[in-house]
Amino acid sequence: MTGKAVAKSKSKKPKKSPRQAVKRPDPRLILVTQALNRGDLVGAGRGYAALLKANPGNAVFWGQFGQLADRRGDQASAFQATQKALLINPQSLTATVNLSSFAKPYLPTGTLLSLARWGQIVAPRLAHGYFNHASALDFIADQLASAIPEYRRAVLLNPQHIKSMINLQRQNLTTKPHATIPFIAFGATLLAPEMPEAWEGFGVALKQADALHAAATAYRRAAILAPGRATGWFNYGNLMQARSSDEKAISFYRRSLSIQPEVAACHWNLALCQLLTEDFDNGWQSYRWRWKWADFSSSPPPTNFPSWQGENLRGRRLLVFSEQGLGDSIQFARYLTTLEAMGAKILFQCPQVLHRLFRHAGLNAELVTADAAITRCDFQVALMSLPQLLPNAGAKPLSLTLPTAQKQPPVGGDATLNVGLIWAGNPDHHRDHERSISLSRLAPLLAVPRTAFFALQHGPAGAQVDALGWRQQMPDYGDTADFYDAATNIQAMDVVISIDSALAHLAASLGKPTWIMVSDPPDWRWHRGSNGSRWYPTVSLFRQTERNNWDNVIEDLTDALTAQAIKLGAKDPHS
Secondary structure (H helix, E strand, C coil), X not given: CCCCXXXXXXXXXXXXXXXXXXXXXXXXXXXXXXXXXXXXHHHHHHHHHHHHHHCCCCHHHHHHHHHHHHHCCCHHHHHHHHHHHHHHCCCCHHHHHHHHHHCCXXXXXXXXXHHHHHHHHHCCCCHHHHHHHHHHHHHHCCCHHHHHHHHHHHHHHCCCCHHHHHHHHHHHHHHCCHHHHHHHHHHHHHHCCCCHHHHHHHHHHHHHCCCHHHHHHHHHHHHHHCCCCHHHHHHHHHHHHHCCCHHHHHHHHHHHHHHCCCCHHHHHHHHHHHHHCCCHHHHHHHHHHHHHCCCCCCCCCCCCCCECCCCCCCCCEEEEECCCCHHHHHHHCCHXXXXXXXXXXXXXXXXXXXXXHHHCCCCCCEEECCCCCCCCCCEEEEHHHHHHHCCCCCCCCCCCCCCCCCXXXXXXXXXXXXXXXXXXXXXXXXXHHHHCCCHHHHHHHHHCCCEEEEECCCXXXXXXXXXXXXXXXXXXXXXXXXXXXXXXXXXXXXEEEEECCHHHHHHHHCCCCEEEEECCCCCXXXXXXXXXXXXXXXXXXXXXXXXXXXXXXXXXHHHHHHHHHHHCCCCCCCC
């Protein structure tokens, strides 16, 4: 049989299908993973930059880079990278959920809430979606009660969702004893030792429990983990401020602002530190940010009058509106006389309880309340903006000269010294727990011989006199209709002893010897160091030498009062 010869062919190995092909991992991704395992966020950032340069259309890499930027505290880059991930892949659930948490500084409240809710809808089994919606309700809409169930749902879906645990802990700070909260917060650091938010939450809990040294260690760890995280430096600054480490606080606030320069609360805290250290040039500049802080206690009136920035006031109508507390109004009303000397016609908007007092202060200003209809003015200015606009004014307090007290205290007999006592301030003040004390703490003063004591205390704290059974030895001179009546009673005193309160400012403005009990750290206006005051020549400051401890202050007051009684003719009890 004949046939064609068959050529011997070389055997060929079968080609692997695409599914069978082994894809080697990108060496740049390996470097990123290694950097993350070391905790080297800067190195990981460089690795992602190289990855994205080579793979600009990879939505996963953009999303991961956004999460890394958030860990580093770079919220702008986190937001931009996550937007990029969604543009490339609109179906990315992780990027959808993350976008709302990174977008807070850049989108209006309604849009943020809708975006957070959408992330929750598209990923109903993802704990972080519930966390983001809860966080938006909590921090943007100020609806903590609505946020709590969402935080709880996130923890149910993921029992190790640390951020939800930390924010649930914030609710516990007001409902459980402080001593239990640091243990809860410490548990978060054990679950996520490399998460800066866990250490910040631990620091917040420790600070709330007044364990300031331990809180510093927690904040320091958070700063090491995420040196580019603005909130970490802000919290660290708050702690240093509470520990009276003013220069460190200023440094940390500035570090925070170098990362997020538009955070008004940080500018406000920086201002308080700068003013406390008597850096008035910078302090009053930083103080201007108060109107941009959503949680600030006051707001400018809703008028359209131009803000006064130092223009000629001759013959002009100027609306000056008071702000913050009654003590601030009394302290800074001194600047009105300067404005009058500049030729301004002043409308002074302040609480009604101050009107009668200011009418007797020699002011030519027209006094109005906040609800007054003001139809014509050339300019408006906040009262506490005046120190920055008039830096060479305000050295002397407003002179208050009033008639004799309506209820004249008994003078004579064994008593040679009339002393008015004020031991509590406005309970709504955010630092009232630091500045106010109980009347019982002042019991050693009552042992000073030939000294008559009078309760000048306003408000509910006045009931402490009867509760202690001291009414017979301490008549009530605090139940007054307004500050004019309070001033007439203060006039009958030889000395006024007070915590940092509006009545202390009133007594000092009347020129009475006013002894003020000052907490540590002090309010900025009581500065540091000397026992005198730059604001009032008749004020003496009695300072805590240890935070939350009034013992040395009570002892110093008792010694000073004994010396004053002796000076006015009382016998030395030890002679």
